[in-house]
Amino acid sequence: MPRARRRRYGFIAVATTITALFAVIFVAASGANLSGSPFEGNDGNLIVNTAGNQDWDNAPNLVVGQDLPTGTSDNSFGQGTKENDSNVTVVTGSIPNSKADLGRFAVANQKVGTDTFLYLAWTRENASGTVNFDFEINQAAQPNLGTPGAKTLNRQNGDLLINYAFNGGSPSNVTISRAIWNNGAWGPLQALPAGVAEGSTNGAPISENLGGLAAVNRPVGQFGEAAINMTAAGLFPPGACTHFGSAYVKSRSSTAFNSEIKDFSGPVAVNIQNCGGIIIRKVTVPSPDPTSTSFGYTTNGGLSPSSFTLVNGGSQSYLNQQQGQYSVAENDPGPNFVLSSIDCSASSTGNGSSATPSVATLSVALDLKAGDTLDCTFTNTLQQGAIKVLKSSIKGQALAGAVFSIAGQSVTTGADGTACVDHLNFGSYNVQETAAPAGYSRDDTSVHSVSVNSVATCADISAAQALPFTDTPLTDVEIKVDSQAVGGTQSSVDCDNDALDAALAEHVDSKATNQSPQTIHCTIVIDP
Numbered sequence: 001m002p003r004a005r006r007r008r009y010g011f012i013a014v015a016t017t018i019t020a021l022f023a024v025i026f027v028a029a030s031g032a033n034l035s036g037s038p039f040e041g042n043d044g045n046l047i048v049n050t051a052g053n054q055d056w057d058n059a060p061n062l063v064v065g066q067d068l069p070t071g072t073s074d075n076s077f078g079q080g081t082k083e084n085d086s087n088v089t090v091v092t093g094s095i096p097n098s099k100a101d102l103g104r105f106a107v108a109n110q111k112v113g114t115d116t117f118l119y120l121a122w123t124r125e126n127a128s129g130t131v132n133f134d135f136e137i138n139q140a141a142q143p144n145l146g147t148p149g150a151k152t153l154n155r156q157n158g159d160l161l162i163n164y165a166f167n168g169g170s171p172s173n174v175t176i177s178r179a180i181w182n183n184g185a186w187g188p189l190q191a192l193p194a195g196v197a198e199g200s201t202n203g204a205p206i207s208e209n210l211g212g213l214a215a216v217n218r219p220v221g222q223f224g225e226a227a228i229n230m231t232a233a234g235l236f237p238p239g240a241c242t243h244f245g246s247a248y249v250k251s252r253s254s255t256a257f258n259s260e261i262k263d264f265s266g267p268v269a270v271n272i273q274n275c276g277g278i279i280i281r282k283v284t285v286p287s288p289d290p291t292s293t294s295f296g297y298t299t300n301g302g303l304s305p306s307s308f309t310l311v312n313g314g315s316q317s318y319l320n321q322q323q324g325q326y327s328v329a330e331n332d333p334g335p336n337f338v339l340s341s342i343d344c345s346a347s348s349t350g351n352g353s354s355a356t357p358s359v360a361t362l363s364v365a366l367d368l369k370a371g372d373t374l375d376c377t378f379t380n381t382l383q384q385g386a387i388k389v390l391k392s393s394i395k396g397q398a399l400a401g402a403v404f405s406i407a408g409q410s411v412t413t414g415a416d417g418t419a420c421v422d423h424l425n426f427g428s429y430n431v432q433e434t435a436a437p438a439g440y441s442r443d444d445t446s447v448h449s450v451s452v453n454s455v456a457t458c459a460d461i462s463a464a465q466a467l468p469f470t471d472t473p474l475t476d477v478e479i480k481v482d483s484q485a486v487g488g489t490q491s492s493v494d495c496d497n498d499a500l501d502a503a504l505a506e507h508v509d510s511k512a513t514n515q516s517p518q519t520i521h522c523t524i525v526i527d528p
Contacts, residue, residue: 036112039110041200044200046223062108062211063269064268065248067264086184101251135247138244139243140154142267145266157182160180165255176192192233197227204220276370280378282380285379290425293335299326301366325365327364327366336425337382343357344376391404394443404433407421428450428452439474443470472516481504481506494523495522
């Protein structure tokens with residue numbers, strides 16, 4: 001008994017071009033692409049036949065799922081599950097080796113102009129008979145269907161069911177139909193007309209490697225693809241935002257819609273939408289913002305709200321926005337702030353969106369495409385300055401050890417005579433020398449109001465630019481009388497500095513401490 005080929009249950013998301021690992025063995029004749037789409041969705045192969053086009057080897061926003069291996073380990077919906085059933089049971093080993101046995105599937109999408117296009121592909125493990133596969137495309141994520149047991153499908157009004165029916169004969173004998181979930185049941189299955197949807201199976205053997213998975217040789221009738229203009233089909237109506245985030249595929253036992261569901265593959269996460277998003281963020285330097293400033297913004301292009309405010313660390317999101325041109329401007333950089341940058345590098349622009357920031361105009365121009373998110377951060381730097389003082393003696397030398405109060409902070413001069421406080425917001429601050437170095441007196445004890453109005457740090461201000469203060473050196477003066485004959489004389493001192501005037505007995509002196517530089521004249525009388 002041949003051994004079943006092993007495959008993994010899971011999916012591969014491909015954001016950019018996927019290079020085919022194996023060449024196609026035969027190429028089916030290609031027809032015209034669906035109007036407005038560059039995707040070759042009706043040629044029954046995976047490769048680009050016309051330069052500049054797209055196919056599954058370079059499909060946009062590609063996601064690929066793979067079914068469990070054929071045999072007893074494969075799973076399916078059991079207990080007679082029908083399409084309208086949301087409470088289902090997953091079982092294993094119930095898939096016959098027939099046309100209902102799925103292999104891989106792929107979902108891709110893009111927006112071209114104002115139209116959103118959806119591309120679908122499937123493979124099966126047996127080529128006998130007709131094909132009746134349903135792609136369920138949901139807005140919300142589905143439960144894990146990879147394990148057996150009871151499951152509740154997560155369906156919302158507006159979810160899609162895309163039916164792919166191949167009735168045999170010509171590879172292009174394909175009918176694409178759609179149904180919409182509404183209030184607990186699928187609506188009527190309606191065929192999509194030519195020009196809105198197209199599809200084909202492979203009319204010749206191909207080597208299939210969807211998403212870069214290991215190549216598998218697929219005989220005629222084991223691969224199928226479809227392209228759908230979701231806008232023209234009314235599934236993405238103009239002026240309304242629609243988003244789908246999950247997809248899986250399943251097979252039915254017959255063409256009857258209420259027939260039993262057989263095999264399934266997936267679900268996988270997808271991102272199919274006709275709208276995009278805009279996020280504006282605010283950052284300040286320093287952070288956290290010591291001023292708790294609120295910054296105002298206005299918008300153009302129809303964003304709502306049209307104006308908003310942000311503080312440091314805040315953001316404003318405009319999700320589910322129609323493709324189009326927008327702009328966001330900062331009204332005012334805030335008191336003592338300057339707009340230093342507008343950074344939109346966090347944006348996702350895979351579908352061609354762009355952001356053009358201009359610090360000179362405080363604004364950013366946004367060209368939003370469906371499926372993208374433009375994420376821009378406005379950074380404002382607080383304008384801060386510094387106050388530096390220079391302490392020197394009236395004789396000119398720098399003085400260390402002088403204590404100053406600068407903007408409420410106590411600082412002491414170093415060996416170069418300077419002391420400094422920075423990170424000061426623009427404004428006026430008090431500066432005062434509160435203590436002179438030992439041996440000096442303060443020449444200025446007053447409180448000075450100093451204005452900070454230029455950006456600077458302590459390192460930016462030289463000693464020559466510092467606010468100058470001087471101190472005066474002090475001298476102790478002493479006149480001493482020491483009679484050589486004990487008790488022999490009495491003396492007196494009369495000076496123009498009265499602090500030194502005294503009558504001096506033996507071994508008694510006259511002192512005047514902490515004298516500033518001056519000239520003192522004294523008359524000393526020694527009692528004869």
